[in-house]
Amino acid sequence: MQANTVYGALRGLETFSQLCDFDYGTKTVQIYKAPWSIKDKPRFAFRGLLLDTSRHYYPIDIIKQIIESMSYAKxxxxxxxxxDEQSFPxxxxxxPKLWKGAYTKWERYTVEDASEIVNFAKMRGINVMAEIDVPGHAESWGTGxxxxxPSSSCREPLDVSKNFTFEVLNGILQDMxxxxxxxxxxxxGDEVNTxxxxxxxxxxxxxxxxxxxAKDAYQYFVIKGQEIAISKNWTPVNWLTLAVKFGSEVKNNGNYIAVYKEETFNTFAEKLNPKTVVxxxxxxxVCPKAVAQGFKCIYSNQGVWYLDHLDxxxxxxxDAEPLEGITDSTEQELVIGGEVCMWSETADPSNVQQTIWPRAAAAAERLWTSKEAAPISNTSEAALTRLQYFRCLLTRRGVQASPVTNQYARSPPYGPGSCYDQ
Amino acid sequence: MQANTVYGALRGLETFSQLCDFDYGTKTVQIYKAPWSIKDKPRFAFRGLLLDTSRHYYPIDIIKQIIESMSYAKxxxxxxxxxDEQSFPxxxxxxPKLWKGAYTKWERYTVEDASEIVNFAKMRGINVMAEIDVPGHAESWGTGxxxxxPSSSCREPLDVSKNFTFEVLNGILQDMxxxxxxxxxxxxGDEVNTxxxxxxxxxxxxxxxxxxxAKDAYQYFVIKGQEIAISKNWTPVNWLTLAVKFGSEVKNNGNYIAVYKEETFNTFAEKLNPKTVVxxxxxxxVCPKAVAQGFKCIYSNQGVWYLDHLDxxxxxxxDAEPLEGITDSTEQELVIGGEVCMWSETADPSNVQQTIWPRAAAAAERLWTSKEAAPISNTSEAALTRLQYFRCLLTRRGVQASPVTNQYARSPPYGPGSCYDQ
Incomplete structure (x- = not known):
């Protein structure tokens, strides 16, 4: 096996492991149809999974299980x-008073815990991109x-008028x-109601x-946050969407939610740091508009890549396509990849793995495999067979992956049967 | 710590581990309210969990996760x-053709796998009681x-008329x-329609x-099975219920199911081997009638201790009480314990842990703790607090235990919140 980097070698070993099959007749590990010659590389450099540890707390061992499972899907x-607004773990x-915003004294991560997670992930070829969502989604900061x-009745967004706010933001980013x-x-930077x-x-x-x-102040906050991150040699990423009229509503997982004016991308794109990843x-x-203006982009269209959207x-x-609507090859290269998002309002340690898997693996194939080798089709029998096989591989490795063909994610199997049919 | 056996020491270490608390302020492990003096022993010797690997297959790693979690609840x-009838893994x-009845060539347990499970369990103070359910629930035997x-249109019960049937049963039990x-x-021995x-x-x-x-033949089969087991120095256990008229129906998890005549306990109790555990x-x-006739009994009343009954x-x-209806102390001693049952028609590796936990822990407390220390009450705030704490301990140890207070087992959390409140 040859690879240019240790990470390439890790992916190659993962592929190799998936070629191995235990033959129950001979009780030996077999590689069928050998010899194999596989030349492979990822289509996108950034292949992410979001985990939200504020709406519910995930103990370290659960996070490690998730990280380990991610490596199986590359x-x-x-x-x-x-x-987030609910807790600051x-x-x-x-x-030091910030983690008073944790749900309880037990639902916390020490600096050592966080480092342990980063190192555990690194050993599996996985980077950890941390998020501090400002200035909205931050009510829990004020517990400590x-x-x-701004006041006891205005707990979000964070107080834009105080230097202390940015001192704390700077302190958090310095420690992180x-x-x-x-x-x-x-x-x-999302969903900010000012x-x-x-x-x-x-x-x-x-x-x-x-x-x-107030809108100017929102921009001021976002850009000041970017400056702090850049001063610490970070490339800033921001949640951004297209301009939507204030008070308009969009369908979100069956419910209408308000879309706030203060996360528009178009209205102050020119003020964002050019390094910004949208x-x-x-x-x-969103990505077509972002890359047209020279920004890099990560694709997480909630209509298809939000794992909490169980339907x-x-x-x-x-069938999601990160390059949808982008034809220029220079612009295409600005889409660094995509990410499936496991928001935790109704996910916790009891059901997170089966909400992630196997659907995240379908997105992972889209992010890894060339478009030619993974054609988009609702009726792709070949893809379904691969995913069913992969789901059973996950369970064999101890991951609680759900039946593939259930039409509502993480629902139980309908009745008795083989893993490979469900 | 003192214990009469290594198993007592294991339970004591489990208790000790549950007294330990990580203090996030000092980053040290604390034992609050020390010194502690605990004198403890189990109320019942048999504290079981049934796992059904026929309706769905569980890979070894998943079974090990379950075994490990069992030890936390003693x-x-x-x-x-x-x-069972669906598969013979x-x-x-x-x-050697019997496991042709597996769902697929991958959904199988080798002899080595089974031994590994037994040894893994033994290290955690857990015995493995194997089951071969005859003569019903055995259709998958005939695949090989x-x-x-009896014929291609009569695939259950096993053919009582052939010596071959008992040769195979003997061979299975010898190998097991x-x-x-x-x-x-x-x-x-349950649900046999002859x-x-x-x-x-x-x-x-x-x-x-x-x-x-046919009823005589059912008895003949059951008793012949017992003789084979006893000849191999086993104590036989049989599923048995009270006499119910053929064709009558009982409510089972919201559905009416037929109850077959051929599993009556009363009609041939006198012919059962006296060693039989009912x-x-x-x-x-059932237990009151069984112990009145001198049989030992295991309590798994499906109305309260079937984990697949999600309601x-x-x-x-x-609140279940294994000694319900038994007042004589000699008879009480014949109830060796109880068992919660995880039937797998709609459980598989994706959802088995959260169907088991935390409800199995409520039964485990009933089986371990004296009745005085664990009073039965629907409104036991103390028990609920213990169970919520234990559920969070399970998640901290990587077990996918469900929110305690959901009124439908394994349902997701209703919204954001602390593990200790859900």
């Missing part, structure tokens, strides 16, 4: 959405430091820099003194 | 319901040896004796020559 980035030595809230060596850092900035007296005054709207979440069409079947994941 | 018997060297079927050192062996024996010419003739009814499955009241909440398991 995914190579764990996007660790560590903190991570230790930050510079601001209430000054980060020691833990997370990966070149990308995710700054969030309404209460306008009604909180000291923030309102701050805005007026600077002749800024992370497309809400729907299709998306395996072929919905499989 | 369960000490894995009742391995290996084979086990290798039997004496009759069609002569075991080398694998399973535990003193108990389960011979099944109708087609009466209509299959050569079986009908065999019955007539012996002046036997395994109570269908409903309450039984944690307190349904907790």
């Amino acid at each position: 995914l190579n980035v764990l996007h660790w959405h560590i903190i 991570l230790e930050v030595p510079a601001y 430091y209430p000054a980060l809230w 820099r020691d833990i997370f060596p990966f070149k990308l850092f995710h700054l969030g 309404d209460c900035w306008k009604y909180t007296p000291h923030v309102k005054q701050w805005l007026q003194e600077r002749n800024m709207t 992370h497309n979440w809400l729907g299709p069409g 998306v079947p395996w072929d919905g994941f499989y | 369960l000490n018997v894995l009742h391995w319901h290996i084979i 086990l290798e039997v060297p004496a009759y 040896y069609p002569a075991l079927w 004796r080398d694998i399973f050192p535990f003193k108990l062996f389960h011979l099944g 109708d087609c024996w009466k209509y299959t010419p050569h079986v009908k003739q065999w019955l007539q020559e012996r002046n036997m009814t 395994h109570n499955w269908l409903g309450p009241g 039984v909440p944690w307190d349904g398991f907790y």
Whole structure:
């Protein structure tokens, strides 16, 4: 086996392991149809899985199980959405009260825990991209430091008017820099409702003194966050979507959700740092606009690659195309890859693996394999057979992967039967 | 720590481990409220969990995960319901075509696999009680040896009229004796519909020559099976229920199922070997009758201790009482314990752990703890708090245990929150 890097060798060994088959008749490991000659490389460099440890806490052993399972599908980035409005589980030595925002005194990650995860992932060829989602999705920060809230009735977004807010953000990023060596850092930026900035007296005054709207202040926050990340030698990633009118609604997993003005990409794209990686979440069409303006892009169109959308079947994941709508080859190269997202509102250690697998493996094939070798088709029998086989391989390796053909993710098998048929 | 046996020491170490708490403030392991003095012993000697590997196949690593998790709750018997009508996954060297009844060539256990499981369990203080369910629930035997079927249209029960049937049964038990050192062996015997024996010419003739009814032949089979097991120095266990009229129906997990005459306990109790351990499955009241006749009994009343009955909440398991209806202390001693049953019609590697846990832990407390220390009450806040804490301990150890208070087992969490509240 030859590879240019140790990571290439790891992927090659994974492929090799999947060629091995235990023959129960002879009780030997066989490689059928040998000799094999396989020349392989990934289609996209960035093949990610998001894990949200704020809506529910995942113990270290569960996170390690997920990382290990990722390596089987050649995914190579764990996007660790560590903190959100519900809980702040991570230790930050510079601001030790922050993890008072954890659900309980037990649902926490020490600096050592986080480093252990990063190293465990590294040994499996997986980078950890950490995320601190600002300025929205951050209510839990104020449990330890209430000054980060504009007021007791305005707890999100973080107080844009105080230097302390950016001191804390800087302190978190400084401490995290020691833990997370990966070149990308995710700054969030999504779903920010700035309404209460306008009604909180000291923030309102701050805005007026600077002749800024709340929207201007949102941009100010995003760009200041980027500057801090860049100063620590990180490339910033931001959740961004297309411009949507304030108050409009979009269908999200069967429910209508409000889309806030303050995450528009178009309105201040020119102010974003040119290094910015645009992370497309809400729907299709973001990456084409982002790459047209020279930004790199990560594809996570929620209509097809959100694992918590249980009604998306395996072929919905499989048929997604990160380069959809992008024809220029220079622009295509700016799409660094894609990511399936395991948001945790209704996922926790009891059901996370079977919500991830096997659907994430369908996306993983899309991200790894050339388009010619993995044609898009709802009725691809070959892909279904591969995925069923892979699902059973996962279970053999101890991963709780769900039946492939259930039309609602992670639902139990309908009745008795072989793993290979379900 | 003092214990009379190595198994007592193992349980003591488990208790000790559960007193240990990681303090995230000091980053040290603490034992709060020390010093502790605990004198402890189990209420029942037999504390079981049934796993059905026929309706779905469980890879070795998944079975090991289950065994490991059992030790955390001090369960000490894995009742391995290996084979059923749907598949025959086990290798039997004496009759090598039997595992042709496996779902696929991959969904099999070698003799070495089975021994590995037994040894893995032994190291954790867990015995493996194997089951070969005869003469019903055995259709898959005939895939490799069609002569075991009375005819191609009568595939169950096994052909009572042929010596070959008992030769195969003897061969299986002989080979299994080398694998399973535990003193108990389960011979099944439940849900046997003998109708087609009466209509299959050569079986009908065999019955007539012996002046036997089909019911007599069922008894003949059960007792002959017991003799074979006893000849190999096993104590036989049989699924048995109270006499129910043929064709009557009982409510089973929301559905009405037929109850077959040929598993009545009363009608031939006097013919059963006196060593027989009666395994109570269908409903309450079996153990009182069994122990009154001097038999030992295992309590698995399906109304409360069948894990596949998803509508039984944690307190349904907790409030079950194996000694219900038995007041005489000599008779009480004949109830050797109880067992929660994880039938696999709609459970497979993707969801087995969260169907087992945490409800099995509620039963485990009932089996371990004295009645005085674990009072039965639907509103036992103390028990609920313990179980929530134990569930989070399981997840910390990598086990996919479900939220405790979901009113439908293994259902996902309703929304974001702490493990300790869900």
